[in-house]
Amino acid sequence: MSAMSAKTTTAEPVLEIRDLSVDYGYGDDPTHVLRNVSLTLNRGEVLGLAGESGCGKSTLAYAATRLLAPPGIITSGEVLLTGRDGRRADLLGLTDGQLRSTRWQDVAIVFQGAMSSLNPVYRVGRQLVDGILAHRKGMPRVQAEERAAELLSMVGIPADRLRSYPHQLSGGMRQRVMIAMALALEPQVLIMDEPTTALDVVMQRQILEQVMELRDRLGFSVIFITHDVSLLVEVADRIAIMYAGEIVEQAAAGDVYRRPRHPYSHGLLGSFPPLHGPRRELSGIPGSPPDLRRLAPGCPFAARCPHVMDVCRTDRPVLGPTAFASTGPGVATAAEDGRLVACHLHAQGSGPVPKALAR
Amino acid sequence: MATTTTLSTGEVTPPPEVRAAALTPRSVLASLRRFARTPRVGQRQRKPQRLLFLRNTKALTGLGILVFFALLAVVGPWVAPYDPNQVSPDLLQAPSLAHWLGTDHTGRDIMSQIIVGTRGVMIVGLVAGVSATVVGVLVGVTAGFVGGVGDETLSALSNVFLVIPQLPLIIIIAAQLPSAGGMTVALVIGATGWAWGARVLRAQTLSLRKRDFVEAARANGERTWRLVLAEVLPNLSAVIASGFVGTVTFAVLSQVTLSFIGITPVSEWNWGTILFWAQNNMALQRGAWWWFVPAGACIALLGMALALVNFGIDEFVNPRLRSTGLHARSLRRRGIRPRVGFTPVAREGRP
Numbered sequence: 001m002s003a004m005s006a007k008t009t010t011a012e013p014v015l016e017i018r019d020l021s022v023d024y025g026y027g028d029d030p031t032h033v034l035r036n037v038s039l040t041l042n043r044g045e046v047l048g049l050a051g052e053s054g055c056g057k058s059t060l061a062y063a064a065t066r067l068l069a070p071p072g073i074i075t076s077g078e079v080l081l082t083g084r085d086g087r088r089a090d091l092l093g094l095t096d097g098q099l100r101s102t103r104w105q106d107v108a109i110v111f112q113g114a115m116s117s118l119n120p121v122y123r124v125g126r127q128l129v130d131g132i133l134a135h136r137k138g139m140p141r142v143q144a145e146e147r148a149a150e151l152l153s154m155v156g157i158p159a160d161r162l163r164s165y166p167h168q169l170s171g172g173m174r175q176r177v178m179i180a181m182a183l184a185l186e187p188q189v190l191i192m193d194e195p196t197t198a199l200d201v202v203m204q205r206q207i208l209e210q211v212m213e214l215r216d217r218l219g220f221s222v223i224f225i226t227h228d229v230s231l232l233v234e235v236a237d238r239i240a241i242m243y244a245g246e247i248v249e250q251a252a253a254g255d256v257y258r259r260p261r262h263p264y265s266h267g268l269l270g271s272f273p274p275l276h277g278p279r280r281e282l283s284g285i286p287g288s289p290p291d292l293r294r295l296a297p298g299c300p301f302a303a304r305c306p307h308v309m310d311v312c313r314t315d316r317p318v319l320g321p322t323a324f325a326s327t328g329p330g331v332a333t334a335a336e337d338g339r340l341v342a343c344h345l346h347a348q349g350s351g352p353v354p355k356a357l358a359r
Numbered sequence: 360m361a362t363t364t365t366l367s368t369g370e371v372t373p374p375p376e377v378r379a380a381a382l383t384p385r386s387v388l389a390s391l392r393r394f395a396r397t398p399r400v401g402q403r404q405r406k407p408q409r410l411l412f413l414r415n416t417k418a419l420t421g422l423g424i425l426v427f428f429a430l431l432a433v434v435g436p437w438v439a440p441y442d443p444n445q446v447s448p449d450l451l452q453a454p455s456l457a458h459w460l461g462t463d464h465t466g467r468d469i470m471s472q473i474i475v476g477t478r479g480v481m482i483v484g485l486v487a488g489v490s491a492t493v494v495g496v497l498v499g500v501t502a503g504f505v506g507g508v509g510d511e512t513l514s515a516l517s518n519v520f521l522v523i524p525q526l527p528l529i530i531i532i533a534a535q536l537p538s539a540g541g542m543t544v545a546l547v548i549g550a551t552g553w554a555w556g557a558r559v560l561r562a563q564t565l566s567l568r569k570r571d572f573v574e575a576a577r578a579n580g581e582r583t584w585r586l587v588l589a590e591v592l593p594n595l596s597a598v599i600a601s602g603f604v605g606t607v608t609f610a611v612l613s614q615v616t617l618s619f620i621g622i623t624p625v626s627e628w629n630w631g632t633i634l635f636w637a638q639n640n641m642a643l644q645r646g647a648w649w650w651f652v653p654a655g656a657c658i659a660l661l662g663m664a665l666a667l668v669n670f671g672i673d674e675f676v677n678p679r680l681r682s683t684g685l686h687a688r689s690l691r692r693r694g695i696r697p698r699v700g701f702t703p704v705a706r707e708g709r710p
Contacts, residue, residue, distance in 0.1 A: 026686035026695070063702060070697035074704040092704045099701065 013082060014221050015041040015189050020077035022063045031293045033059050034245045036076070041189065046215065046222040048236030048253065050229050050268065052289055056245040057225045061191050065107055066091060066099060081106060084188065105135050108182035109191045117178055118166040124177050125162030132184050151180040155210055172203040179211060183218070191223045208235050230272050233257040241265045244290050244300035247319060251339040259359045261322045261341040263305045266356055299344065307345055307354050317342045323353050416688060418671020424664035431474055432481040441468035443475045443628050454649050461649035464640045472633050473653055479629035480611055483545040487610030490549030492603045495556030500595070502557070503564025504587055514561065520554035526613060533622045540627050544617060548610045556602035563598055567591050600672040604665045615658055630654040
């Protein structure tokens with residue numbers, strides 16, 4: 001799947017998150033759940049966000065769209081959305097009205113529990129039509145209904161299902177309806193927050209293949225959040241690995257999979273069986289993520305890292321080029337230049353990178 | 360809240376590390392305390408989260424007013440400057456140093472009447488509120504939880520009580536009894552005013568009963584009474600509290616109304632009695648504002664206090680709203696308005 005999906009990516013950024021910080025709690029001692037996270041989503045790209053539970057994947061997506069529920073608060077940063085006309089707007093600076101019209105139209109979300117996002121008392125068709133009409137003022141109802149039917153068949157549901165109530169559909173179908181709904185206004189960015197976690201593997205695959213096919217056809221960008229890294233490697237163009245509210249590694253999907261540069265990515269990849277290649281022992285990562293309320297200085301992964309050094313306990317590493325980039329100390333390879341990693345092992349003059357991270 | 364069921368084998372084996380060190384329970388406790396006290400790296404000491412409710416400005420204001428009236432209700436007869444029934448030659452005097460809130464048509468001190476009358480108002484409110492709430496919770500939660508015939512019966516009962524007009528009923532009862540004082544009013548309101556609360560509680564219980572956390576607790580083998588008391592009831596506390604506050608307000612207003620129209624004995628002082636005398640002696644036409652304004656203000660103030668407490672309870676019982684409620688003032692100062700769907704942005708730099 002990744003082979004055919006990598007084609008449409010261009011380097012034009014559509015959603016640019018810069019320095020985003022999020023706190024939970026309004027008191028004088030809030031929990032800093034996201035700390036200066038920067039992330040760029042290019043047009044037509046599928047960007048995967050991976051990491052353990054509670055490391056800030058969903059928080060990042062919801063903060064970027066300002067959907068974070070109280071007591072969440074955004075304390076710094078910008079989220080620049082490039083419109084279809086090429087104009088850039090900071091989502092964090094929009095008025096309520098502007099934000100509301102941006103939603104769904106430019107940025108659509110498929111929620112974690114998307115199956116219960118449908119209102120049980122209305123027919124599926126009406127819910128689709130309502131959404132379309134809310135954003136397309138003056139569109140005749142008949143036309144909106146036609147569009148709804150078209151959307152349903154796009155996600156592989158017969159159009160006569162418009163007359164069904166949500167309870168008459170299976171979980172997979174409801175999920176498809178939600179995806180159809182998210183695509184109704186042809187958004188530029190589709191955020192999918194563990195959209196298939198509640199579904200079985202077969203359904204998961206079908207739905208994702210459909211989304212990727214639609215992406216190729218319609219050209220939207222996807223932020224795909226999941227803790228299933230093997231799934232991500234297959235569907236995403238680029239992967240950002242998050243840990244304790246920070247992005248620790250960012251690279252093309254295949255590169256992360258084959259040549260992880262951060263010890264955490266390496267550990268994460270060692271926690272699930274490879275689909276191809278020789279069998280190997282699953283290692284997992286000892287310990288658990290740190291408590292964000294009492295984060296020690298230094299690298300948040302230091303306590304669990306097999307390659308920990310003295311500097312890791314005192315200085316927080318920042319996201320930068322790997323040791324193998326053309327500017328780095330290691331043996332330069334051309335493919336390394338787009339990669340980012342937040343690890344002291346890759347800093348200038350920190351000695352040779354451990355073998356496992358230097359493949 | 361699902362508590363894990365422990366397979367009790369009669370003997371509790373300590374975890375290996377505790378056994379190995381052969382520590383006494385006391386020394387374990389002491390080391391735990393020491394550990395709790397040692398500040399960990401990068402951690403600022405958190406304030407103990409006690410009396411959270413009192414850190415809410417709204418609730419604190421409301422409680423302050425309530426406590427003030429409650430104190431007045433207790434010590435009223437001793438602190439009142441005059442006997443409220445004492446007639447004097449100062450007829451219909453405007454407020455002065457001798458009579459802070461003036462006098463009525465027979466020279467009785469109005470401030471004393473208000474102070475002494477507080478007790479009647481507060482007792483009626485409290486008795487009616489407590490009795491109606493207790494009955495409402497019992498009937499409503501039971502109906503919602505048991506379902507079936509029990510639910511049908513209790514629902515029918517509350518529907519019957521729902522259509523009983525309270526004020527006319529009190530008037531009729533008051534007419535039958537030789538002396539229908541505040542207690543009668545309170546008990547009648549308590550006996551008839553529980554139905555709305557019961558209805559709301561039943562609906563809420565019905566929805567809570569099906570939630571996963573209750574099902575999980577049931578699957579873990581919790582007893583029914585524990586399911587009701589520990590799982591369901593805490594989730595109802597906001598509804599119960601608002602029902603209580605509503606009933607108290609209604610009871611106070613009913614009593615004031617009954618006294619005002621002269622149903623209850625006029626010799627028994629409460630704020631309504633003052634209004635009764637003011638109305639009967641044309642205070643408004645004579646321009647004697649001091650006769651009815653203070654009593655009216657007291658009624659409004661009491662109602663406001665109850666509403667404020669209710670707001671405070673709302674914010675307090677929902678753990679999600681707690682942070683918002685506790686920091687309402689600093690949020691206002693920083694210009695932050697927490698809302699669902701529009702996360703506030705406050706770029707003010709990290710401390």
